[in-house]
Amino acid sequence: xxxxxxxxxxxxxxxxxxxxxxxxxxxxxxxxxxxxxxxxxxxxxxxxxxxxxxxxxxxxxxxxxxxxxxxxxxxxxxxxxxxxxxxxxxxxxxxxxxxxxxxxxxxxxxxxxxxxxxxxxxxxxxxxxxxxxxxxxxxxxxxxxxxxxxxxxxxxxxxxxxxxxxxxxxxxxxxxxxxxxxxxxxxxxxxxxxxxxxxxxxxxxxxxxxxxxxxxxxxxxxxxxxxxxxxxxxxxxxxxxxxxxxxxxxxxxxxxxxxxxxxxxxxxxxxxxxxxxxxxxxxxxxxxxxxxxxxxxxxxxxxxxxxxxxxxxxxxxxxxxxxxxxxxxxxxxxxxxxxxxxxxxxxxxxxxxxxxxxxxxxxxxxxxxxxxxxxxxxxxxxxxxxxxxx
Amino acid sequence: xxxxxxxxxxxxxxxxxxxxxxxxxxxxxxxxxxxxxxxxxxxxxxxxxxxxxxxxxxxxxxxxxxxxxxxxxxxxxxxxxxxxxxxxxxxxxxxxxxxxxxxxxxxxxxxxxxxxxxxxxxxxxxxxxxxxxxxxxxxxxxxxxxxxxxxxxxxxxxxxxxxxxxxxxxxxxxxxxxxxxxxxxxxxxxxxxxxxxxxxxxxxxxxxxxxxxxxxxxxxxxxxxxxxxxxxxxxxxxxxxxxxxxxxxxxxxxxxxxxxxxxxxxxxxxxxxxxxxxxxxxxxxxxxxxxxxxxxxxxxxxxxxxxxxxxxxxxxxxxxxxxxxxxxxxxxxxxxxxxxxxxxxxxxxxxxxxxxxxxxxxxxxxxxxxxxxxxxxxxxxxxxxxxxxx
Numbered sequence: 009x010x011x012x013x014x015x016x017x018x019x020x021x022x023x024x025x026x027x028x029x030x031x032x033x034x035x036x037x038x039x040x041x042x043x044x045x046x047x048x049x050x051x052x053x054x055x056x057x058x059x060x061x062x063x064x065x066x067x068x069x070x071x072x073x074x075x076x077x078x079x080x081x082x083x084x085x086x087x088x089x090x091x092x093x094x095x096x097x098x099x100x101x102x103x104x105x106x107x108x109x110x111x112x113x114x115x116x117x118x119x120x121x122x123x124x125x126x127x128x129x130x131x132x133x134x135x136x137x138x139x140x141x142x143x144x145x146x147x148x149x150x151x152x153x154x155x156x157x158x159x160x161x162x163x164x165x166x167x168x169x170x171x172x173x174x175x176x177x178x179x180x181x182x183x184x185x186x187x188x189x190x191x192x193x194x195x196x197x198x199x200x201x202x203x204x205x206x207x208x209x210x211x212x213x214x215x216x217x218x219x220x221x222x223x224x225x226x227x228x229x230x231x232x233x234x235x236x237x238x239x240x241x242x243x244x245x246x247x248x249x250x251x252x253x254x255x256x257x258x259x260x261x262x263x264x265x266x267x268x269x270x271x272x273x274x275x276x277x278x279x280x281x282x283x284x285x286x287x288x289x290x291x292x293x294x295x296x297x298x299x300x301x302x303x304x305x306x307x308x309x310x311x312x313x314x315x316x317x318x319x320x321x322x323x324x325x326x327x328x329x330x331x332x333x334x335x336x337x338x339x340x341x342x343x344x345x346x347x348x349x350x351x352x353x354x355x356x357x358x359x360x361x362x363x364x365x366x367x368x369x370x371x372x373x374x375x376x377x378x379x380x381x382x383x384x385x386x387x388x389x390x391x392x393x394x395x396x397x398x
Numbered sequence: 399x400x401x402x403x404x405x406x407x408x409x410x411x412x413x414x415x416x417x418x419x420x421x422x423x424x425x426x427x428x429x430x431x432x433x434x435x436x437x438x439x440x441x442x443x444x445x446x447x448x449x450x451x452x453x454x455x456x457x458x459x460x461x462x463x464x465x466x467x468x469x470x471x472x473x474x475x476x477x478x479x480x481x482x483x484x485x486x487x488x489x490x491x492x493x494x495x496x497x498x499x500x501x502x503x504x505x506x507x508x509x510x511x512x513x514x515x516x517x518x519x520x521x522x523x524x525x526x527x528x529x530x531x532x533x534x535x536x537x538x539x540x541x542x543x544x545x546x547x548x549x550x551x552x553x554x555x556x557x558x559x560x561x562x563x564x565x566x567x568x569x570x571x572x573x574x575x576x577x578x579x580x581x582x583x584x585x586x587x588x589x590x591x592x593x594x595x596x597x598x599x600x601x602x603x604x605x606x607x608x609x610x611x612x613x614x615x616x617x618x619x620x621x622x623x624x625x626x627x628x629x630x631x632x633x634x635x636x637x638x639x640x641x642x643x644x645x646x647x648x649x650x651x652x653x654x655x656x657x658x659x660x661x662x663x664x665x666x667x668x669x670x671x672x673x674x675x676x677x678x679x680x681x682x683x684x685x686x687x688x689x690x691x692x693x694x695x696x697x698x699x700x701x702x703x704x705x706x707x708x709x710x711x712x713x714x715x716x717x718x719x720x721x722x723x724x725x726x727x728x729x730x731x732x733x734x735x736x737x738x739x740x741x742x743x744x745x746x747x748x749x750x751x752x753x754x755x756x757x758x759x760x761x762x763x764x765x766x767x768x769x770x771x772x773x774x775x776x777x778x779x780x781x782x783x784x785x786x787x788x
Contacts, residue, residue, distance in 0.1 A: 014425070021423070030421070031417040034404060035409070036409065037409065038722075070637070084616070107618070227496075229461050230619075246460070246461040247408070250594055251594035252594075
């Protein structure tokens, strides 16, 4: 009866409007109706990516699109750089290593971002790098890398393609693919894009298309040229996830209703600041510094003296509040508070209230209400800036 | 306002119960709820495949699962046989050739099946075949290959793996994977399985697992060993299509309500016979012989004297009846009447009635009602056999 409050990094809650859009009658993927749906929807996704390039749709998880970015643009034996600041950067390394690339790993401690200068220094001794891969928003640590600055470094210090995994970013964080100079930008449906899992979206720069055209990949399902060819006809090479595309159209409605992607990412900034202020007011430590804090997910250290697994299980059982635990060596040390996609300041107030209730159950020493108050202050201040209602 | 009557080979109509199941609240793919859903649902899919092996789920279209079957079990340069009886057999050839396999193509005229003896003769001069690939149900021609017999031939005349594409078969046609000796059996969600596109299902024999364990594929997303490892924990290696799995559970409900997969495939047999009898009564030619006619889709030749494109456009515009045209060199010569998944004898009567109405509009010479009557006879006779209601 009590609804689960899913505050995970994804899959994330689905808006009712999107659920209903996905329950429309099935249509053929070779029909005029489909072509219209596809073309109109893809145009509307472009501002979310900050690109004029075509948006390609793979009927698959984000992992497949990341692999597609790799196998279409580089070849086994070639040298690449992977900037890894957490579990999903390491995941990218695994894909590249399995494919037989020579991977130069720019590795940061979990909880830190990669800075401009670090990348400049790292690239200096490397002369034959074909691509630089980076995670935009690292879901395991709640870090956002400074993509705009890193893109400029790559352009100024190499001929490499700059390939960005923004699976947990796009839709919730600002992305200016063309302006910043991203060559391949990838996202998934199930995070800030407010859809169920099963659809990957990516866009490719003109520079990257030239490289891809010369590549001799043996991939069939992940062959991006084939997706490009079919996109010109308003279709996909094989049967696409039709209902998810119907849902994506409704997602575009919602973002446009909010005032466009800039407003949507602004909301995510507000939610991030609400969570961070609340934790500071509760004297609960955050994993990351404010400077590189993700707008879509916050990693929170275990409140002092509590057993994390017990606390999280308690929140879920008693209050239906479902946070994600830490990954890898951060397991037991942090939990992750997802605030992306179909999530609003009211949801943040609710989750923090319930977190506080849970802390009281464990007789944790704090001033009840302090977290909620701090979050309210951020929210009210943002409203005052945003819309002069009085 | 008027609903489209989608009589395509897929995507096919989605049952209301399945739509609603897919609109359930999102859950984490790393939660206990998910593990329970996954384990229970996969158990219930096994009888549909006729296997005791684990069912693996790829969050992707059927093409990806076909490619997974290829890249996990054979290596570039190796010799394989592809039995192709139509467009989707040729599609399989493309996947294999792009991957760098040496393909021996057993090719049949479109509209014919591959017989036991033909395969025996074809295999005779070949001594180093690693795998034999075949399309179970060829969507482009409405042919069903005699998989049981072909499987026996492969076992008796080679050590090769027998890999079957049943994308438009499983759920609507009988499959006894273990009993017949199929090594990899692949299907998709959007055909007889009554789901939207975006999920591929496959099962692997013990013999094939041994081959896969020794394979050194560089595929990451399509790495079947990784799916097997995670399946043991009741999960998938990356984010699965959670809502489609919720829908799949409802599909299992429906099939079980009908009395199990044997009853469901029996209904498809009846619908096939209804369509074929109707066309015979209308003196409209069928592409295939009765012996190898598909239970899920029927290819019908253009009624004499009609322009096919005009007739099909008319049916869609005036009666909202949507058939699929022919593929490749059969374009303009046949149309395809899909009767798979969420489709019932009543739907066949409806579609044939509307086909007849359309024929009248074109002053086609026939006895109005003759097609419907023939279909009714098949239906009534099947009901008498099935349930003694009087």
